[in-house]
Amino acid sequence: MAEHGRDGTWLILNGKSAQQPDVREAVERVRASGHRLDVRVTWEGGDGQRLVDDAVRAGISRVVAGGGDGSINEIVAGLMAHERSARPALGILPLGSANDFANGLNLPLAPQPALALAVSGEVRDVDVGMLDDEPFINVASGGFGAEITTSTPVGLKRLLGGGAYSLMGMLKAWNYQPFEGHLRWPDGEDRVPLFMLAIGNGSQAGGGQQLAPSAKLDDGLLELLFVRHFNSLGELKRIIDELENLPHDGHFVRYLRVPWVEFDSDGAFPLNLDGEPRRYHRFRAGLEQEAISLVVPERSPLLGRDQ
């Protein structure tokens, strides 16, 4: 199948999963069904991006990212380093621990159906988020979510599921400190002690937390969710209520849809970019519209335009 005069598919597989028998079997099945599929395996960070460069040079029309959100992010970064017209299409074989992007898209998770779709499914043009000059395809999430979900095995969802009382206790035990931050977007700004912040091109992060439930990959917009810091159990209960409705101008919770947002922090604010931890004093998040051709399942919740 030729896309823009290029041909061939590469599976760029995270080496962590290279020896998984079900992955090997999925590759064999796809080949047996008549697809030419070459496999390239990563050894360490940075390899994904280099292998995309190789694929572009080799005139490959489609790359399949075999790995978790971090692997997808690296491959997207590899694609974005090339001109739009030179970028191979992207399929996904979800092999991570969380697979938040694949789950948000509603992709099949079992290697066989996932790879079959990845090599032969229809593609759609999707936006790619840019945090300064670094791409993210799914979610940038920071503050509480970034620190707690990466430094402990307990996710926000489980904490909230455990109730406000236990969350309050844990925050006290951790001596959780909010970040003073100034947020600016096209028609507004706010200075807040931040509890958490999420910027969504996709919808979920941190292992199934729906931080940007109305996110679409093809709407030219980012979803911006931020939660003001709180000091009492009563305030936390109000946050949990507001998180149910995601008001655009709540007392603690604001949920907005914006083409860009700028952030200035007094400290080095922890932010996960597609699940990979970073710290920033300031950044600007925006997006490049219709930046890559992504293989999507039928009726994906992340696609808004008529499907």
Ligand SMILES: Nc1ncnc2c1ncn2[C@@H]1O[C@H](COP(=O)(O)OP(=O)(O)OP(=O)(O)O)[C@@H](O)[C@H]1O
């Ligand atoms: N051969 C390898 N062995 C171990 N780690 C690797 C290998 N190749 C690349 N990596 C590292 O794997 C990381 C990406 O992991 P990935 O996000 O795909 O999996 P995950 O964290 O289990 O999934 P998820 O983010 O969905 O929970 C990259 O940071 C990269 O440095």
Ligand SMILES: [Mg+2]
């Ligand atoms: Mg990861």
